Amino acid sequence: RKEVEQDPGPFNVPEGATVAFNCTYSNSASQSFFWYRQDCRKEPKLLMSVYSSGNEDGRFTAQLNRASQYISLLIRDSKLSDSATYLCVVTRWSYGKLTFGQGTILTVHP
Amino acid sequence: NAGVMQNPRHLVRRRGQEARLRCSPMKGHSHVYWYRQLPEEGLKFMVYLQKENIIDESGMPKERFSAEFPKEGPSILRIQQVVRGDSAAYFCASSPGLSRGDTQYFGPGTRLTVL
Numbered sequence: 001r002k003e004v005e006q007d008p009g010p011f012n013v014p015e016g017a018t019v020a021f022n023c024t025y026s027n028s029a030s031q032s033f034f035w036y037r038q039d040c041r042k043e044p045k046l047l048m049s050v051y052s053s054g055n056e057d058g059r060f061t062a063q064l065n066r067a068s069q070y071i072s073l074l075i076r077d078s079k080l081s082d083s084a085t086y087l088c089v090v091t092r093w094s095y096g097k098l099t100f101g102q103g104t105i106l107t108v109h110p
Numbered sequence: 111n112a113g114v115m116q117n118p119r120h121l122v123r124r125r126g127q128e129a130r131l132r133c134s135p136m137k138g139h140s141h142v143y144w145y146r147q148l149p150e151e152g153l154k155f156m157v158y159l160q161k162e163n164i165i166d167e168s169g170m171p172k173e174r175f176s177a178e179f180p181k182e183g184p185s186i187l188r189i190q191q192v193v194r195g196d197s198a199a200y201f202c203a204s205s206p207g208l209s210r211g212d213t214q215y216f217g218p219g220t221r222l223t224v225l
Contacts (some may be wrong), residue, residue, distance in 0.1 A: 034213075043201055044153065064177040085151070096143060096166055097155040098203075098214060 006088050006101035013108055017078045021104045023088030027060055032101075033064055034038040035073050038103065044087055047073075078108045089107040112137065112219035114204050115184075122223045123192050131187040131220045142185045143214060144177060147199045180204060182224030192224045 006023045013019050025033075033050040048055065050062040050071055061074040071088055088101035114170035115134040123129050135142050144156040158166040163188075170177065179185040190197055199221050203214040 041147065043200060045216070045219050046213055049213075096141065096158040097169070098143070098145075098153075099155065100145075100153040101153040 002102075003027055004088055004090055004101040006086075007056055008102055008104060010105035010107055011076055013106070014110055015108055016079060017079055017108075018074065018076050018077060019106065020075075021086055021088075021106075023073075023101055025069050025071070025088075025099075027090070027092075028069060029097075030069075030090040031046055032091045034089040034091075034098075035060075035071075036089055036100075037102045038085045038087055039109050044100075047086070054096050059103045060082050066089050075106075078106075080108050080110065082106060083108045113225060114139075114178045114202055114215055116200075116202050116217035116220050117206075118220060119218060119222070120208050120221045122225060124225050125193055125220075126191050127148030129189040129196070129222055130199050131202075131222070133185040133186070133187070133204075135202075136215055139204035139206050139215075141205045141207060142179050143203045143210075145186050145216075146148065147201065147219075148223075149198070153201065156187070189222075192222075194224050197222055197224045 004025050021044040035047040037047045038044045048057050050064045052064050054063045059076045063072045085103040088102045089098050091098050135139045144152045147153045156171040157177045157199045159168045174190045199219045201219045202217045205212045205214045
């Protein structure tokens with residue numbers, strides 16, 4: 001079983017749609033959680049950290065369920081510029097290395 | 111504040127040659143990480159270094175691959191006797207430390223093509 005699993009998609013949605021991505025992780029010792037975004041296999045860029053209390057940044061909302069070892073990302077009012085691969089990432093403090101999911105491909109069309 | 115810098119951006123090697131990939135971390139960052147992304151796959155951790163020390167090389171292939179982060183100068187990922195399977199994007203990331211809030215920032219990557 002992969003340490004971090006994501007639905008690879010692709011998700012094809014119209015502008016303005018709401019789309020949700022899910023991610024599960026297998027290592028219960030994981031302590032920090034992130035969503036990164038990768039455009040056309042360029043470098044990954046941090047989208048947002050994910051906290052147990054949930055957090056929101058504009059149109060983006062991330063949730064963490066430690067009991068279920070489940071992470072989610074919700075994008076509201078999708079824009080064309082949201083088209084990218086979204087990477088679920090987990091790590092442990094003092095370990096250094098990030099463990100990436102395979103990514104979920106999102107395409108937003110007019 | 112310049113971001114993480116990697117060079118070269120593209121590197122073509124023939125089978126059996128050596129590839130040297132360089133990474134300069136962000137200013138003030140002393141922790142460097144290398145990741146590899148094979149075609150159609152996700153990013154995989156290779157090695158984590160601090161100045162002059164390899165901290166974790168659990169993701170590094172046992173043969174032909176080595177990494178260093180000298181006291182002066184960039185971090186180097188070295189691949190000896192490259193094979194076609196080494197063709198991939200190699201990303202370097204840096205962070206100021208390992209605390210909860212210390213995010214890893216990625217460089218633009220080096221695309222290695224082995225002919």
